[in-house]
Amino acid sequence: MLSIIEQIKQGQLWDFHGGIHPPENKTISTQNTIQQAGVPSELILPLKQHIGGKGDILVTVGEHVLKGQPLTQGNIAMCVPIHAPTSGIVTAIEPRTVAHPSGLTDLCIVIESDNKDQWIEGRNPISDFSTQDPIDLIERIRQSGISGMGGAGFPTSRKLQSGIGKADILIINAAECEPYITADDRLMQDYAEEVVTGIKILQHILTPKLAVIGIEDNKPEAIKALNKVITDHDNIVIRVIPTKYPSGGSRQLVKILTGKEVPASGRSTDIGVIVQNVGTIFAVKRAICDAEPLIERVVTLTGNSLDIPGNFWVRLGTTVDHLMTLAGYKADKKHPRIIMGGSLMGFTLPHKQIPITKITNCIITPDRKELPLYNHEMACIRCSSCADACPAALLPQQLYWYAKSEEFDKCEEYHLSDCIECGACAYVCPSEIPLVQYYRQAKSEIYARKQDAQAADRAKVRFEEKNARMERDKAERENKFKLAAENRRKEMKTEVTSGSGNDAITAAIARVKAQKAAEESGVASPKPAVAAAIAHAKAKQAEAAKANTAEPDNSEMAKLREERKQQARERKANLAAENNNSEANSIGSEETVDTANKKDAVAAAIARAKARKATQAGKDNKSNETVTTTAVENDETTESADPKKAAVTAAIARAKARKAAQADKDSKSNETVTTTAVESDETTESEDPKKVAVAAAIARAKARKAAQAEKETESDQPVTETTVENDETSEPTDPKKAAVAAAIARAKARKAAQQIEKNKEE
Known part of the structure; x- marks a missing residue:
């Protein structure tokens, strides 16, 4: 039986479940080569343009920055920095509306261009990447701020690092299946050689057994351009796949090219396959060979409302308003719309001041006839068309009911997390139910609840650890005090037994014994001072006896007796004086x-x-x-x-x-x-x-x-x-x-x- 690699080389393909064939509308923007969109007067750069955490800000308001200068930094694998797309002054660091379906704001760095477009000094291009250590190349890719440019935004360095020694097959995703989008198609036509160079860099890092370029059959010009630069010894094969949406999905493309299923809760690297987008491959080449961080990308501007549709090199942070002016946007009089992304997975922007990010590949400006407006949602007729079209082989109808009724446990039971939000189910729904919106809402709620549960678990663990720590400290203190008391008792016992102890301790013990004996005999105990003096004297006598002295030292006792006699004499004299005074008074008056x-x-x-x-x-x-x-x-x-x-x-x-x-x-x-x-x-x-x-x-x-x-x-x-x-x-x-x-x-x-x-x- 032939291996998977041999079957791929022989041209064998597989198929995935479901899929649809919507109108492509790609020819609108593929007629011309990629053009430059220019440098706008103001650039808005969101700190988070990828999956993962935000980096730490390195600049301040009023600071002058150069092209390619890092604006943020991060020391973790899931954090990549952003760079200045041009030279200028940082005018603000504040929340701005970002490119997201929610239309919410996020922290952004605003740069006012100085129109010089001056590069930062100290760039270090690598002429021969084959002599470099793969780990160093991965770090260069990370520092260049490269993340997945196909739409997911997963940090490229993290994906490459996880695939070292595991990936037998490297797949380059050139399918670009969604209608209207032609950014990758045009990039392969105009920069085929650089794309292939990027593939070779990844081959050097991952050392796969085979590199496969998966491209749909509706891109004949790109296929020709790639075949011209690929040689037989490059270990790269091109596999043309049928046009079908969503064949450009990572899981679907792996299934088409290898016949393997990516695990529901895993990644493609778990089955020895790693997938990279064409735009990401090109950015890797620029970062390694040209020392250029990711500061621009190709964006498709299309739709019937544009006078000059096409593909443009757009600096990150450029606002949609600048691009619409560049392409001659004429808004529809009754229903003006600007969609970021494709016609199936894109979302309508709230206004034109939204910045372009690393994952933005298309801007669509349709009119009423081109993309009809959403009609009112009707009741589900249980036709099962959504289930037939679902490329993930899910049950969209059941997920819709559970998401609508907020039965999130059932949603997880029916594998809502496997939904790629391709929109195929909503496209074929005769009741025009926006199924993807329900799924996104349910996913967000499930994610929020999981975060709350994890926070509660962490708080519980911290609480239990705190209690355990307090119990340990308490036990240690008690043991310490107990040990100290035992040591003191042993020392006192030793001193009393040997007679070499402290006089104060001996006197205290004598006083306690005297008081106890007095209580038992019913005789009133002497005063504390007298008892202390007696005990002190006795202690000295005991010490003198131990030292074999001829006579004990009775000076303390003698002194005490003398004091008591003197007090008695004084009391007697006072009484006699009082009696004499009384006698004289009784006789004389x-x-x-x-x-x-x-x-x-x-x-x-x-x-x-x-x-x-x-x-x-x-x-x-x-x-x-x-x-x-x-x-x-x-x-x-x-x-x-x-x-x-x-x-x-x-x-x-x-x-x-x-x-x-x-x-x-x-x-x-x-x-x-x-x-x-x-x-x-x-x-x-x-x-x-x-x-x-x-x-x-x-x-x-x-x-x-x-x-x-x-x-x-x-x-x-x-x-x-x-x-x-x-x-x-x-x-x-x-x-x-x-x-x-x-x-x-x-x-x-x-x-x-x-x-x-x-x-x-x-």
Whole structure:
């Protein structure tokens, strides 16, 4: 069985599904050779004229540029630069309407020509490309800004790079199947030798087994011109194919020439075939051999509304308005139209200020008779003509329904992405449904949704990675802190065990142990300062013991004890001074009046009333008198049965109360002593009011004796002296103690009175 290459050399051809035969209308523009369109006064250069990303702008507004100077740059394979088509001044970098069916704007560089058309210096033409490295040639092609000029705009350098070592067959697309367009036909007629040179350059880069030029049979002049320059040893064959639309499509041409099907989701390089357009081949030759970047291309100007139709060399960025003026455009009075592209795949321009780009190959200006206007869309009659004409073997009718109802999942299921938008289905549709417009809209929506989904996926991945990174950082911090804590514990344990640790650490451990022991034993722990000093001393003692010292260093303990003794001495001295002041005030001033003395008088009266009440309450007066006398003599513990002594004691108490009231009025110092005594004595409770009264009487007598009250009344003097003499046998005559005892007695009397009142209420 013959190989594919042998079958091609023998002239075998294949066919593809569907296709149509519309009127060609090519003879309008093929009568004359390619002419120069000249340099317009203003050039508008969109930054994006190819498939891929935009380059970085290298110029600024007001800068003077030269012909062939790069205006943008890109360091990725899918980005090719644009160059200045002529010399001039950059007047603006702003959005302008670009050549696209949407009619939207894009960023453009505007150059005002200086009419000098001066080339940039430093160009380096290659006279013998066969001696050059293919990689260097590909880079030269990329830097020259060459992209596919057949309509797709795929970067040529990227396609060549992907085909190195894979492409067995190089196909030159010279079919130019769409009506009206004759740019490639005229280029092959006028520049056949340069086209063949470009083919040889690609052969040197790709090293294919065979190069095939596929050309339709409606271009006999171009076929003759190519045959003249192709020799037998060039390994280039020309294959003339039947005229059929869209045989110029990449997938369809591969099928016609090789019989192979390009995978739906792949490229022709996947089956060992690479396809390049004739215009691209010519641009490669100019870039390598002439060092000219892609700054102009051949554009077909045709239509019944032009006086001078034909093909022109047009600088990129030239506006359609300039070309229409050059070709003598006369707009239709009722329905003026300017179409960019062919009659089937082209689109109507919104105005004439649209610039020519790298993928612009034709401008059509039809009148009403030439291309009838679009009529109103009618309902589909399910005739299946669209399916019969589809060159991609799709189901246009089903795709139309799904695209119209926005069932985009179904559109993808029915392989909408394989549609080449050739327009054959719309051309044969009897209902005049603009099917391609529905397909383009659906493709745009699917693309947008995929971009959103990819963005969401990327955001999700970033979010998950961020969380994972935060978890890792948290775990690392925790492990770091844990390790540091373990190291500190080990160091402390080692230091405590060896005794060579820091004194502060040893003291802290000692304090904690002391506090714990105090809590367990119920004994109040010492103050932190004292505990710290003790722990510090103990630590030093331990260190001294470890060092085998003769005697431990007790200087800290001795210092601490000395401080505590000094504090005790100061407190004792202060208390003695206060007591001396109180004694002096109680002796030297007897006429000072104070509210506390009044309370003492009241307490004495209460004591007398309680004594009388106690006497009346008992049925035996003698027993009561005995109790009273006994209380006076024995100080609350000894009982006596002598009623006379009880009477004498009561009289003495009354006299002493009066005297104490007068003496307390003259002393303010007694208030301090009394207050202190009352506060200290409030914790002691007396349950027997009789004993309280007797204690009050004894206290008053002692106070009277201590003050040496020698001016008593004559009636009371014998009794008082007798009482004092009796008291001297059991109590000392210290005046300080007597004052304190009197204050305590008064406090007890008040407390006993309060208790009696409470008992009455209950």
